Amino acid sequence: MKTIVSQILTNALAGLPELADVVSDHPVEGTIERTRDPSHGDFASNIAMRLAKPARMSPRDIAAKIIENIATNEQLDSVEIAGPGFINFHLSAAAFHGELGTILDQGVCYGRQEARDQPRVLLEFVSANPTGPLHVGHGRLAAFGATVGNLLEAAGYPVEREYYVNDAGRQMDILGVSVYLRWLESQGTETAFPEAGYRGDYIRDIASEIDTGGIVVTSNLFDDLPEGDKEEVIETLIARAKEALGSGVFNKLRQQSLESIRADIEDDLAEFGVTFDHWFSEQSLTTEGRIDDALAVLEKSGMVYEKDGAKWFRATEFGDEKDRVVVRANGVKTYFASDIAYHFDKRKRGFDLLIDILGADHHGYITRVGGGLAAMGYSAKDLVVDLVQFVALYRDGEKVAMTTRGGKFITLRQLRDEVGNDAARFFYVSRGHDQHLDFDLDVAKSESNDNPVYYIQYAHARISNVFVKLAEKSLAWDKKFARDTLSALTSEGEKALMTALSRYPEIIDLAANNRAPQHLVHYLRDLAADFHSWYNNNKFIDDPDEVRDARLALCAATRVVIANGLTILGVSAPETM
RNA sequence: GCGCCCGUAGCUCAGUCGGAUAGAGCACCAGAUUCCUAAUCUGGGGGUCACAGGUUCGAAUCCUGUCGGGCGCGCCA
Numbered sequence: 001m002k003t004i005v006s007q008i009l010t011n012a013l014a015g016l017p018e019l020a021d022v023v024s025d026h027p028v029e030g031t032i033e034r035t036r037d038p039s040h041g042d043f044a045s046n047i048a049m050r051l052a053k054p055a056r057m058s059p060r061d062i063a064a065k066i067i068e069n070i071a072t073n074e075q076l077d078s079v080e081i082a083g084p085g086f087i088n089f090h091l092s093a094a095a096f097h098g099e100l101g102t103i104l105d106q107g108v109c110y111g112r113q114e115a116r117d118q119p120r121v122l123l124e125f126v127s128a129n130p131t132g133p134l135h136v137g138h139g140r141l142a143a144f145g146a147t148v149g150n151l152l153e154a155a156g157y158p159v160e161r162e163y164y165v166n167d168a169g170r171q172m173d174i175l176g177v178s179v180y181l182r183w184l185e186s187q188g189t190e191t192a193f194p195e196a197g198y199r200g201d202y203i204r205d206i207a208s209e210i211d212t213g214g215i216v217v218t219s220n221l222f223d224d225l226p227e228g229d230k231e232e233v234i235e236t237l238i239a240r241a242k243e244a245l246g247s248g249v250f251n252k253l254r255q256q257s258l259e260s261i262r263a264d265i266e267d268d269l270a271e272f273g274v275t276f277d278h279w280f281s282e283q284s285l286t287t288e289g290r291i292d293d294a295l296a297v298l299e300k301s302g303m304v305y306e307k308d309g310a311k312w313f314r315a316t317e318f319g320d321e322k323d324r325v326v327v328r329a330n331g332v333k334t335y336f337a338s339d340i341a342y343h344f345d346k347r348k349r350g351f352d353l354l355i356d357i358l359g360a361d362h363h364g365y366i367t368r369v370g371g372g373l374a375a376m377g378y379s380a381k382d383l384v385v386d387l388v389q390f391v392a393l394y395r396d397g398e399k400v401a402m403t404t405r406g407g408k409f410i411t412l413r414q415l416r417d418e419v420g421n422d423a424a425r426f427f428y429v430s431r432g433h434d435q436h437l438d439f440d441l442d443v444a445k446s447e448s449n450d451n452p453v454y455y456i457q458y459a460h461a462r463i464s465n466v467f468v469k470l471a472e473k474s475l476a477w478d479k480k481f482a483r484d485t486l487s488a489l490t491s492e493g494e495k496a497l498m499t500a501l502s503r504y505p506e507i508i509d510l511a512a513n514n515r516a517p518q519h520l521v522h523y524l525r526d527l528a529a530d531f532h533s534w535y536n537n538n539k540f541i542d543d544p545d546e547v548r549d550a551r552l553a554l555c556a557a558t559r560v561v562i563a564n565g566l567t568i569l570g571v572s573a574p575e576t577m
Numbered sequence: 578g579c580g581c582c583c584g585u586a587g588c589u590c591a592g593u594c595g596g597a598u599a600g601a602g603c604a605c606c607a608g609a610u611u612c613c614u615a616a617u618c619u620g621g622g623g624g625u626c627a628c629a630g631g632u633u634c635g636a637a638u639c640c641u642g643u644c645g646g647g648c649g650c651g652c653c654a
Contacts, residue, residue: 030594031594033593033594033596034593035597036597036598036600037597037598040597044596044597046595046596049596049634049635052634053633053634058634059634082597083596083597084596084597084634084635085634086596086597129654131654166654168654169653169654170653170654171653171654172654174654231653308652309652310652312652321579321580321650324652325651325652326652327652328652329652330652332652334652334653334654335653335654360581360582360647360648360649361648361649362649363580363581363582363648363649363650364580364581364649364650366581387581387582387648389582389583389647389648390647390648430590431590434581434582434583435582435583435590436582436583436647436648438589438590440589443589443603446616447616450602450603450604451616452602454616455602455616455617457616458614458616458617459617461614461616462613462614462616462617465613465614466613467613468613469613470613472613473613506593507593510593514593516593518590518591519591519593522590522591522592522601525591525601525602526591526601529601529602532617532618533617533618533619535613535617535618536609536615536617536618536619537618537619539612539613540613541612541613542612542613576614577614577616
């Protein structure tokens with residue numbers, strides 16, 4: 001709908017060659033905004049104020065010239081200068097009725113932009129280590145990432161979703177040895193379970209489920225363990241377990257364990273409505289030589305040097321505070337080397353825009369990986385990292401204590417069981433990613449008017465019910481026929497609701513381009529409020545045919561927009577509640 | 578110490594590229610149901626946008642500083 005105004009304005013400016021020079025710096029589209037106060041019309045442009053300085057004219061004079069050049073248009077009722085130089089546009093009722101028709105015609109496609117080929121987006125999110133079940137913090141990454149993916153798709157971008165599985169490195173050995181020790185316990189062997197091992201109950205489950213062929217009992221694992229340092233203890237245990245089992249058997253145990261956890265994460269996310277196009281294995285970077293390839297490219301760039309036996313990347317050349325090691329003195333490649341290789345690989349697979357949605361603790365990583373990409377010939381600007389801040393749960397007004405280390409944390413599954421998928425998806429994206437989120441379990445659970453999820457869903461269910469009642473009264477409604485009756489929609493409440501509906505495409509655009517799903521959340525709440533307010537004051541099934549049909553069209557259009565919006569959020573749009 | 582995020586009503590939060598009189602919900606107060614779910618609606622009180630400067634036609638929004646809160650710093654993963 002905004003395009004109506006921008007077209008009118010563009011046409012008017014075309015008739016003012018004297019402003020052509022200064023206009024070119026100010027895209028018309030960007031000067032138009034919705035008005036807050038209905039007395040200011042439907043849209044306002046501040047273009048005259050922006051042009052005032054470069055054109056060396058007063059804003060109101062410019063506005064007057066522009067208005068003189070606006071041709072009469074059936075979509076437009078009137079235009080006026082207001083305040084310091086705003087141009088206010090009052091659109092005609094016909095324009096709003098036309099938009100309503102568009103909503104009904106386009107249905108699930110309303111608010112979506114045409115698919116484009118570029119830029120190809122790779123959206124990486126969650127990527128939690130496969131060392132245990134997802135907790136509530138990962139849930140936010142999942143909900144946020146999935147919703148951003150939906151938004152980008154709605155905005156027409158080709159987007160693929162990817163989960164990076166950190167299945168390499170020392171933590172996997174720790175996982176392997178943890179499972180082995182639990183297995184030993186199940187065989188009646190006493191263990192002194194190490195502090196640095198994974199202590200959760202799920203480790204026992206894995207130990208009892210996996211194929212244990214070839215695994216043997218060893219009783220001397222705990223003899224003469226180094227004292228004190230828990231890291232040394234676990235290293236020793238890993239080494240002894242590998243020796244006792246042989247690396248083949250130990251690897252099999254480790255691979256089964258991580259795959260079990262990874263599959264569990266995949267199930268958990270799928271139940272949460274979060275799915276991925278690719279599960280990318282960190283191990284594959286090594287087995288397929290991609291780390292070496294990337295390091296070779298990096299070395300060729302001249303951005304790698306040796307010091308103290310280690311290989312360092314000149315991260316400071318790219319704005320990092322210090323250079324970073326890529327290969328340690330002991331020959332082991334660092335996690336950072338994997339990250340560089342992984343992102344290099346993403347670009348080589350043909351993605352133009354890399355979006356990483358990571359936990360807030362990954363800050364610091366951005367400059368480094370961006371620097372790596374830049375050194376390898378790709379612009380660091382094509383890597384966008386959104387850091388998602390932490391989640392605090394509240395129950396009965398009290399913060400729920402959680403520590404990852406002590407294994408005392410609330411899992412995503414527990415949260416989903418407690419509040420349901422809809423509430424969880426909704427609340428997780430109700431704030432911007434860079435804001436801390438206080439998740440109030442009591443509000444999320446309440447089936448009452450203080451729960452915005454139910455408030456919005458109820459609007460959808462209420463509308464669905466109207467059509468049920470219609471059938472019960474043996475009345476029919478036809479969307480094509482109803483389009484001829486829309487001029488019956490004239491009240492203030494109807495205007496407000498139509499205005500809200502027409503904003504939907506703008507909201508999708510805004511939310512997608514800023515990766516800010518909270519705009520959609522707040523919009524849907526406002527839309528539901530406009531609907532409830534109007535509906536409560538207008539019972540219309542027994543109205544004359546034309547009025548009834550027009551109002552049914554308004555209901556149907558509202559239902560379309562609410563359903564489309566909720567679908568993007570991953571929240572269900574129920575027919576009854 | 579350095580870096581990042583934040584500070585808006587009693588509480589939880591919106592506030593788009595700098596726009597017109599800073600908005601919602603909850604809570605509080607007063608009302609609405611012979612009705613197409615009251616999981617709803619109508620009305621009311623409630624603000625030094627942390628503080629101080631600066632930029633300009635215009636600042637909650639941009640810049641600088643101060644105060645307050647959260648998070649992160651590794652040849653860990």
